[in-house]
Structure formats: C-alpha cells, structure tokens
Amino acid sequence: MFGYLRLFLAFLVLLSHVGVKFYTLNPGVIAVVIFYILAGYVVSHIYIDIFSHKKNRLFTFYKDRFLRIFPLYIYVIVITVIFLLLTSYADPKFTFLNMLNNLTIIPLNYYMYIDSTVLSEPNWWLIPPAWSLGTELQAYLLLPFALMFKRFKIALALISLIVYILANFSVIHPDYYGYRFVVGVFFIFLLGSAIQSYKKEDKQFIFFISLALIILIPLSIYTGNFSKTYTVETFIGLLIGIPVVLFLSKTNKKLPFNSLFGSFSYALFLTHFLAIWIMKYLHLYSENVYLNILPVTIISILISAIGVLFIEKSVYNHK
Secondary structure, eight states, X not given: OHHHHHHHHHHHHHHHHHTOOBTTBOHHHHHHHHHHHHHHHHHHHIIIIISTTOTTHHHHHHHHHHHHHHHHHHHHHHHHHHHHHHXXXXXXXXXHHHHHHHHXXXXXXXXXXXXXXXXXXTTBOSSGGGHHHHHHHHHHHHHHHHHHOHHHHHHHHHHHHHHHHHHHTTSSOHHIIIIISHHHXXXXXXXXXXXXXXXXXXXHHHHHHHXXXXXXXXXXXXXXXXXXXXXXXXXXXXXHHHHHHHHHHTOOOOOTTHHHHHXXXXXXXXXXXXXXXXXXXXXXXXXXXXXXXXXXHHHHHHHHHHIIIIIIXXXXXXX
C-alpha cells in the first residue's frame, strides 16, 4: 500500500508547486516530511532484511540506492535540457560546474550557498524539487552506520532533534535547519527506521518523539515563537506521517499496481516542474491555479511513462 501513499504524496508536491494551499499551509512540505519517514522505513528494510545475507552489504545497499535514484533522474535531466535547448525558456545558462551540481544532486540541497542555477528567470536548477533528493542521499549515506552502531544512532537522533527544535523556535534558520538540511531532519528518517524494526527500543523512540511534538506545539504557540517558515507543516507531517506509516506497516493487504504507483510517484515528483514550464512556454498556464492541476498532471504522467516503463524497468531487469 506504500505505492499508493507515495503517489498521493507526490501529487501533493505537484499541487504545492502549481500554487495550491490548504488553509495557507503548503501541502508539499507536509508530503516531503512524510516522504522522509517513508524513506527511513524503506531503506532500513532494504539494508536489514533484504541485504542481510550479502557479504558486501554496504556496497550493495549504496548500489541499489544509486540505481533507484539516478537513472530516472538523469532521464528527466536529459528531457529538460532538450526542452530548454529547443525553446530557450527562461534564458538557460549551461556551465560545467552548474551542470555537475545538477547531476550529482547533493549540492542542490545547499542552493543558498552554492549556485547551481541553470535557468535565468526564474532562477532554477534543472529539477527544482531535487534539493530534497540531496537531503535523502545524505541520509542514505548515514543510515547504514546508524543501523550498525547503536551509540552513533542515538547521538545522531539527539543532535538532529535538538537542531530541529532550535530551528522551530527560530534560534537558527527555521527553513534551512528545520526542513532542508539533513542535520535537522535526520531524526525523521530514523523514525521510519524505528517503525520498520519496531523493537522495544524503537517503540520508545517513536513514543519519545511523539511526546516531544505534543509538548512543542502548544509551547511554541504559547511563547509566540511559532515560526512562520514551514514549522506548522513539518509538525503536521510528523503527526500524520508517524501513525499512517505505522498503520500501513502492519497492514498485510496487497493492492494491485502498488509497485507501479510507487515508481510513478518518483517520476511524477521529478517531472511536474518540467510540465509547468511547458505549459508556461505554450502560454497555456492559467492564473487560476486550479485550472492547471489536470494538464500539468497529464503532461507529467506522459513524460514519466517513458522513464518508468522503459528506463527504470530496464535497469531493474539487469540488476
């Protein structure tokens, strides 16, 4: 059932970039936080249960994550570059360093310090939502070691939670450290890992984080330090994501097309900005944001279909 959830979350990200808000809240931020929980759950399952019998488990794990992320990502990069070369949309500037940053993904997570922009106006890199992939890649590098070394895991969880709390009280930059940088959100990935393992210590960790959130939310409101930069959305993402992922992890019911929907969720996440740019270039993008939802979704699915049905399928058949 996780494939259905992932597709729904990807659609929420699409809605946010089209311009849809839910009572002034950004649905994409809520979706990304739940994605972080899911990522922690999935990669822990892969590392512990699937690759436990492998001699080179760490290498096999990193290879699996590379093949899961990069082929489809590179496909969307290529399609985007072709579109920009043919149309000159937003006056693109292709430099070696900026293209390298886009291809390696992780520098995009530090766009506030590293210039990776390709489009001139608006200033964007090739796949704007890819900054969160940079966060995920960093989390994937850390997670195996957190799973292998208990003290390291506890230290990372505490540091990350403290950074997140300081960000949400605006002691440090709330957007960067409370949502984007891995140092402030790694505990969210560990929540997913705890749900996957669900041993006694994991249940205690989930309870501790949930209790901390229950205390933090009214305290933040009472003290007037409730940050306006996605704090509410990240809280909501955690409060919804923890029980939802926990519930689905205990549900054995298998639904048709679950795997396909999971693959399309990643493709939809990658392609919807290109769909928006195509609509704008053709002067079909409406000022009424709700009129853009269907055409952007259709274009995204059409672009995604080639990547999912041919490229991703081919990669997984040859693993």
